[in-house]
Amino acid sequence: MTSTSNLTAINLSLGAWNGDATLAEQGFVVVLDEFQYFHRAALIEFTSHLQREVDRLSASASNVPGGLFVLGSIHAELTALLDDRDAPLYNRLTDTIEVGHLDIASIMEILRAHADPDPERLLLLWNLFEGVPKFYRDCFEQGALACSAPDLLRRMFFLSSAPLRNEAENWFLHELRGRYDVVLKFIARNPGCSNGDLDMHVRQVSPESAEQTAGYVKILTERYELIERRLPVFAKKKERKGRYHVRDNFLRSWLSALAPFVSAVNFQPTEVLVQRASARLQEAEGAGLERLVATLYEERSRKALPGFALSHRIDGYWDAQGTEIDLVAVDDLALRIRFGTCKRDEAKLESSLAVTDEHIGRFLAQLPRYRTYSVEKVAIAPRIAPDRAERIQARGWLAEDLRTLTADL
Incomplete structure (x- = not known):
């Protein structure tokens, strides 16, 4: 999973619930944003109703001028709704469009309009939020874009009203239920670790899970897409030189620098925790800088700058x-x-x-x-x-x- 949005098109439609017509039959294109919410127990019934409408219109698809787009930012939850064999909407997709992050030029435009686009601020924000528009909107609404690093962390993660205080646990990690914590946290805190590094760590801290390490890595890579195995430039895909990284900047920053301190907010002074989190985050920015530089080189080359x-x-x-x-x-x-x-x-x-x-x-x-x-x-x-x-x-x-x-x- 990444924080990149996945825009999935179902070629047919959501019915207008008036019983005698549908929006799609009238030529409208219906867009359901935050579709991952329908994976929640309280809303899951909706997908069965949606299945009925999609199947009904499938019989005369050539006569339906409209359509339905469902938009969501949590890959694992969209997969559960649309790709799992037991899901009501299984096998109803006609197309999937990957919507990428904001490019660096767009982030610089945001900073020039609402903050100071100095190098340290760009690295701080990109290392935390990469190019996910929601996070920059959240920062803007909290007045945090122009803040110092400690003040930004306080407003976004530590205050009782902080919008991102539970973001990672609610969206990225809730489905894991702690099953892969040892592997995931080690990779987040040690970007670029190898299979040998992982095996040694798991044997030391959780010997009972040692034989399952390879399986955990496979699930986190292929099913949840939370981690990725990178090879050195020019290496063949089958080489064993791979190193593991958490795919998403926000999740990596959360696990490596923020989570231990945010979880202690009810037991220790907030200011002490904020300063410790800020120091830990700065340490993690080294790996973030390498990715940011690579992204800038690619963007500049793509734009012929x-x-x-x-x-x-x-x-x-x-x-x-x-x-x-x-x-x-x-x-x-x-x-x-x-x-x-x-x-x-x-x-x-x-x-x-x-x-x-x-x-x-x-x-x-x-x-x-x-x-x-x-x-x-x-x-x-x-x-x-x-x-x-x-x-x-x-x-x-x-x-x-x-x-x-x-x-x-």
Whole structure:
């Protein structure tokens, strides 16, 4: 599951409940938003009534000019309503449309209109909410878009009226009933962990579940789509080098940084909990920065903006020998390859350059076809001071920060 909306079209219609006509037969297109609510026990009967109308109109589909769209943001619940064999609406779908998140340009437009679009704010909001419109609307309604990180967390998660205080538990996690917590929380707090890392952790903290780890991972990946297995750039799909990540930024931030402190709000001072959550969230922003940079590279390339034209989806590279590169971008047309190191704290950039140089050398030794490419190296942080940028450039590296990458979006 992701927080991306799934727009599912049933080619026929919801009846107008007046008994003598239907909206679809009159040529209307009916849209039911938040359709996942109909998976709730109090509303589930509605889907049987909807099935009756869909089946009735199916007999004369060519004569029905209208249709029905059902829109929802929780993949697992829509699947239960529409794809499970026991569901009333099973096998009634005619099309599914994936509606993606807001792009970074849209988020920057929101920030320019309602806050300060500085790099730290973009990283904070994107790491929490990615491009999910609902969360930005919630922030706007709470007056939190322009707040400091602690104040934003207080308003959105810790106050009794906070709109996102129960969001993850109510929507993302309620169906799991705690069955996969050990695996899911470990991946959220250790993005990029391997099968071996997972096995070792489960054996230490929950030995009785150790034999079920592979099954848990399979269910969380395939059924709920809460986690994903990423391979290093250029790796074959069957390779065993995969690393696991929580797919959704909001869920990863919740599990890795927010949940333990929000759950303690009735037992400890709120301000203490807010500060601890803010510090933990900042630690988690390192992984978020790598994803944000990759997304920005892809968006800029797609829009033909100045920078690096991509031939492949951008990703990192690693191997069993310890080679670790945060970013690898390839432009096959211009025969360019760019390697990057990403640091949440710009002060750590310069010390990472020599190590990354060694890893780039090992990469080129393992993949000799790229030795003929023009090799570029880039150091990336949310913000890089001019004097630091000069020192980085003097060592043969480019210096890029989020201000540069978002300046013309």
